[in-house]
Amino acid sequence: MHPVQIYDTTLRDGAQSGGISFSCEDKIKIAQYLDKMGFHYIEGGWPGSNPKDLDFFHRIRGYTMKHAKIAAFGSTRRPSVAVEDDPSVKSILDAQVPVAAIVGKSWDFHVRRALGTTLEENLSMIRETVAYLKSCGMEVVYDAEHFFDGYKANAAYALDTVKAAEEGGASTVVLCDTNGGSLPAEIAELVQVVRSRLSVPIGIHAHNDGEMAVANSLMAVQAGAVQVQGTVNGYGERCGNANLCSIIPNLTLKCGVETIPRKKLARLTEMSHFVSEVANVSPDPHRPYVGVSAFAHKGGVHVSALLKDYKTYEHIEPELVGNQRRVLVSELSGMSNLLYKYKELNLQVDQQDPEGRRILEEIKQMENQGFQFEGAEGSFVILLRKAFNGYHEPFSLEALRLITEIKENNPAYSEAIIKMKMGDRVVHTAAEGNGPVNALDNALRKALEEVYPEIRSMHLSDYKVRVLDEKDGTGATVRVHIETSNGKRSWGTVGVSQNIIEASWQALVDSVAYGLLEDDNHDTPA
């Protein structure tokens, strides 16, 4: 079948999702990632509606995109305004990116009711806005809002609107199921109808209100659409947009359609988790293809069949999308992972060593408590060193006390008092900070830096808190993840406790301990 362009709108339509609020920095990180994945278009935002989006467009120009074209979103000009005077259209030009995504009305009811203008004027608005932006040197993708609902209400008029976009010179006309309630067979039928009337390439933009956005996108492609718009993890308003993490492998692996480069597909799971991390939304374990449970098998019939042949209960090999099979109760696979780690760390551990089993048990128990060692290499290495290497702790805690005070109408004040032991030496000191964890961090550094001056080159580059059992309210367990950098490399550490101070302390201690350890072994490759 024909190749399909992947058009991502995570940064615009995805950001409409309740609970998601990207900073400009977040958006830049995501755009870079999607570019590396080989996405064809990245819609960065709506510069006319939001100053933060304009800031993104200005900053993203400092980065070279290898694959993706950056698109700025906006609507057709307002009724009875010259297109070159329309502020929203102007802001698209101000974005200074190669592609404009212009949304216009397809549904006569919307033109009269929401825009309050005539059907004829709406056609001019579409034609002129597309033509004007094209004349300014932009590629224009036209989004036909509510196309399917509009067609059902007034087919002839809906077709007129997309014809107006074609006449204006749109590179692609994207049929949008804006309210997300259309059915797969309808989508396929109407894509075919439009293809029979227009010669411009057709795209699809589906929402998930009927839980069919992925299928609707696929049906559109099978009916001839050559561009699919969607978001990573299906983020988006209400029930979300079409989920590119499912659409891409469905098209590539099931339909043999060329989308992103095949070798990039093996990073799909990582991409999904990266974006959910940036969005600070817990990844859905049951998410198709990329969820941690997507290839998880409970015991019994399935597992014994799987041991004979994976095809018995898996629709694809998980490795194709960078995911992995999980067989619950898998002591053996756990052990082999651990052996792999030992090797990586040059630890001489006999496979039969009972200590190895004990460590595995300890790790499992810690993971049950909420520890997560992925992305927390530092804590994991400290744990193994402690078990095997006659590891000598560079410092230990005698006591710490943290005080936070708030007085009526004054900002909060936090202070940490700390007593540390390094060999025979005891240091007792104090520091303040923006908040309690910052005060703790400052006090720890102050206590250690005389003995370990190298700590001055280490700084925290990331601090994350995840509440694990949210239903327990303020009594819930939290996981703290810290990323530390010494300018040459960075490492992650983790702490878990019902007490956020204690969890932060664990991650901080590991972070410094690992940094000092690495400093001892300059030769060890990172």
Added chain:
Amino acid sequence: MHPVQIYDTTLRDGAQSGGISFSCEDKIKIAQYLDKMGFHYIEGGWPGSNPKDLDFFHRIRGYTMKHAKIAAFGSTRRPSVAVEDDPSVKSILDAQVPVAAIVGKSWDFHVRRALGTTLEENLSMIRETVAYLKSCGMEVVYDAEHFFDGYKANAAYALDTVKAAEEGGASTVVLCDTNGGSLPAEIAELVQVVRSRLSVPIGIHAHNDGEMAVANSLMAVQAGAVQVQGTVNGYGERCGNANLCSIIPNLTLKCGVETIPRKKLARLTEMSHFVSEVANVSPDPHRPYVGVSAFAHKGGVHVSALLKDYKTYEHIEPELVGNQRRVLVSELSGMSNLLYKYKELNLQVDQQDPEGRRILEEIKQMENQGFQFEGAEGSFVILLRKAFNGYHEPFSLEALRLITEIKENNPAYSEAIIKMKMGDRVVHTAAEGNGPVNALDNALRKALEEVYPEIRSMHLSDYKVRVLDEKDGTGATVRVHIETSNGKRSWGTVGVSQNIIEASWQALVDSVAYGLLEDDNHDTPA
């Protein structure tokens, strides 16, 4: 179109979902609920594989089902065993329910590889097991495992297996997409093929590994299937089963198909939340039709159109499925969202009132700082009340001090000392907790409960922390979100600060203040 029977397998296939473990009591509660909803079949478990399931079947006989037939699940007899001697078949009879659901192999590869028997013997196993249970007075639903994959591998044999079930006397032959990877068009095509060869009614059982289980079920119905198997909320192993909470309204409202009684549809949202409560799984806010965000609107353009007519951005009226519209206030939104809120709160605010603009500015500025009012109705209402209503603060802070101590090898200890003013009264008290925020929460409650005993009914049901500018490490700004419930309803509040204690304090104060406010207005519908 033809009516469709709803066959629920939440209690059997749904219970395979990682993280879900129903007690016998749970299963009875769910079965009673689904019966009241007018479901046609409820599959209660696999008595042959699980003694807990047999217990369920014994106990459920004590309850009269008004609509639903209870089904017991099991597989065809083993190879080379007389059907009446097969223990698994016996356990189905032991369940003493009207319906047997028998799964058998359709895929030649599975017959040889997983069962280790001949293709011919498998046909006998199917035919004889169905016929035997029927001769014992049971209605037999036949589940053709891996039908679609099997057909693609060996079409003639896959058809032979379902013919064997028909010959045995099955009431329905259900085509199962066991690995969940089939495409909608394939499903439609193969349902039609089977219908042209068999006269027995056809059902569909889809899994969600391609994120298309709902669409696949719908396509099967449009191709002639008269029974849909699925689970409430799509619970199930890996990526879940077909979600009945989406399939039922899609069929009823979009395709005009008779499923459960129309008036029961208005309890769909409640049913979804009931089952997630029993399963102890947080409900997905973005779940189609029934999620709390399924009809939540954030974009300003959308909201201003919605104010004119709901059809502009909703695929159905939320009330049809017992859900409701929500308007979120955010930086993406404008004056129209605010006006909608005023209306909702019965605040008489003139659209031209400069105070209205000032509030909008204040909200935007707070959002720039990191506040997020969507999902924080409580804080938002308090903010508006303060601006417009001569709001009287029920309490105020004089001072608070929080102390956390960690001593070598001891667990952390947190304590809060608090001095509050309520009118002329000053309360000075202290409390401890799991962590600093929990101690603060406890101290605040202790201080207020004498004057406001209603605070005892309020409890925190959710506590979230989001580090906003993570690169600033432990000095970063954090946003705290709290969800509070008083047993009748729940509300969210928010706080933002570089100091997590201060941010938590803001959210806690709003949470209690809003709860007390709502308590003043018993007449106001929630």
